[in-house]
Amino acid sequence: MRVFCASIATETNTFSPLRTDLTDFKESFYAAPGKHPDTPTLCTGVFPALRKRASDGQITLIEGTATWAEPGGLVNKSTWHHLRDEVLQQLQAALPVDAVILGLHGAMIADACVDCEGDLLEAVRQLAGPDVKVGVSFDPHSHLSEKRVQNADVITVFKEFPHTDFAETGEACVDLTLRAARGEITPKLSVFDVRMIEVLPTSRPPMRGFVDRMKDLERTGAALSVSAIHGFMAGDSPDLGAKIIVITDDAKPAGDQLAKTLGLELFSFRGTTRPDFLTPGAALAKAVSHPKGPVVIADVWDNPGGGVAGDSTILLRRALSLGLSDIAFGTIWDPMAVRLCHAAGEGAHLKLRFGGKTSAVAGDPVDGEVLVLKTQRNATQSFGASIVPLGDCAVIRIESIDVVLNSNRAQTFSPDLFTNLDIDIATKKILAVKSTNHFHGAFEPVAAEILYCAVEGPYPNDPRRNGYTRLERPIWPIVDQPHGSEAA
Ligand SMILES: [Zn+2]
Incomplete structure (x- = not known):
């Protein structure tokens, strides 16, 4: 089985006075094909997980570029095109493959591209074809678009904030994608839009219990994978906000129901998850x-x-x-x-x-x-x-x-x-x-x-005042009851 992997990751604060270019990627972290270190970085947990299987003889691994820029402002167009084309050319050269596995952050926004990861996944799908299994891991502080869901077979997300579980998340992404490529499972993605943007640290209640429950659902086999996208309030994205992702083994109706139940539970935590912020x-x-x-x-x-x-x-x-x-x-x-x-x-x-x-x-x-x-x-x-x-x-x-x-x-x-x-x-x-x-x-x-x-400054910390230009869905706290009476 032939598997291609790559990683392009940063978190874009579109309100930041900073700008991000190729120098920021090269200075933060840039590993050419084959040069990734033995240990995972935040968004490259899939690399060591795949290398382990390659050295066991389970797969033939073709590594592409892995790069990360420290969170900053808008990525310029030529930088995004350069990195995107670099990885797509590497994939083209690696074809045919049975699976493509990407370690992404999920909150990258470039000049003239609002959904970099969605565009990358769509291009990967077009190159690789409909039968190749595509797996991706995200940071929860990201924007989940329909384009990403349509073009991926498996999506896993760090459950913890602080992100102490990035290696496990990469491992889970690799495990599910390879099982799908071997025909052992038929992953179906169910997504529920929580319609909420909030700071959700998981070291304290109520998020602590929520994360433990997501893990229990995986352990007991109720779902192959359960994830919560928190959203990233400093990114002006049409997909801003929290979303639940449930992956079932060909049981989409049950997955949809579980995603909705978890999503409405997460929505019920609104306004209760932050520590006290003093002046x-x-x-x-x-x-x-x-x-x-x-x-x-x-x-x-x-x-x-x-x-x-x-x-x-x-x-x-x-x-x-x-x-x-x-x-x-x-x-x-x-x-x-x-x-x-x-x-x-x-x-x-x-x-x-x-x-x-x-x-x-x-x-x-x-x-x-x-x-x-x-x-x-x-x-x-x-x-x-x-x-x-x-x-x-x-x-x-x-x-x-x-x-x-x-x-x-x-x-x-x-x-x-x-x-x-x-x-x-x-x-x-x-x-x-x-x-x-x-x-x-x-x-x-x-x-x-x-x-x-809480010191006021350039960080857009109040969604009601941030002046998003691309948001078309109702989300809390901009709208009080974005689900209507359902979650009142
Ligand atoms: Zn994060």
């Missing part, structure tokens, strides 16, 4: 009054992992205006300021302007007399077992606050972002980080308390 003033006051430290304050919306720049100065400006001390901020993205600090050297005092460069609504740049505490080439932090590059970094002290400036946009994943740069977090009252939820696991053991802070 900047309330978060700082609560942290200062805590008897212990460090208190972690997450700037949840200025998260580079959601496609914004990560150079907001609003929380920092508030802390400076209150005269607070013993705070470490990680990070503010400003390659130019980093360059100046490296030129000045450790121990230097200089007048520096930093942050607030990319957006009119992320706070003004901060101007001040700063002390350069530390300069570091190619700094890193960890995220689980993986190493996340921060680029060249500088730690500066302004008044009594330490700030990490970085050159590679990255959300804050781990306290070693600070400690690798010689910041002693035990002496800090407050650690301010930029991340929505992925930071939580690594910071919990060192935090006296964790506070979530």
Whole structure:
């Protein structure tokens, strides 16, 4: 059995002041055919799962390109066409195949292409033919279009947010697609449109129980696969919003019913799934009054992992205006300021302007007399077992606050972002980080308390005010009862 695989992945925040091009893909992650590492990346769980079967002699594997760009703004047209054509030419050269398996993210939007993954799947189907089995894995923060459903036989989605199950999701996609290619199962996709866009962390109720139930349904054989697309509120897509995907073995009516039951249950959670989000003033006051430290304050919306720049100065400006001390901020993205600090050297005092460069609504740049505490080439932090590059970094002290400036946009994943740069977090009252939820696991053991802070900025965090231009379906919270009386 001949199997082709490839991966093109990014998450596009169409409201971001950033733009994404081929350099962003090449700098984040780019593996030419055969060059994918042994371990999976977020969207390439299918690669190691397929290699295992190839080395067992079960399949002949033909690998295409695998690439990922850090979430950012609109992808330009030539970049999208270049990557799409690269993979399609690789598939053309690999034909005939029995199966095509793609590791995608699912929220990529390009200049002149609203549904990149749908177009890719349609082109793959046309090239490969109607009888070839096509499997795909998605991130739940994606847009599920009809074109994707029509052109795929198998769709699997990370169930967890944080996405700790990406390897299992790739494995499930490979297992089901190969079983279908061998004729052992006849997968039928059932989709229910939940008509809701919400933040759905699965480490806390009610989503924790919902994910456990999805897994139980798979374990007991009620369905071959059950997935929930959460949707990505920063993407202006006509398919914005949560959707349930159930895959049955040739039992579409039962699958449709199960998808609807689960979808209406998910809809019933609306408005109850987020942790409490504090204002900047309330978060700082609560942290200062805590008897212990460090208190972690997450700037949840200025998260580079959601496609914004990560150079907001609003929380920092508030802390400076209150005269607070013993705070470490990680990070503010400003390659130019980093360059100046490296030129000045450790121990230097200089007048520096930093942050607030990319957006009119992320706070003004901060101007001040700063002390350069530390300069570091190619700094890193960890995220689980993986190493996340921060680029060249500088730690500066302004008044009594330490700030990490970085050159590679990255959300804050781990306290070693600070400690690798010689910041002693035990002496800090407050650690301010930029991340929505992925930071939580690594910071919990060192935090006296964790506070979530909603700082307004370029991230479109209120669907009622986001001004979507492509949305034609009613979805909550823009519409109160998008299902009519059915789910009232
Ligand atoms: Zn995601």
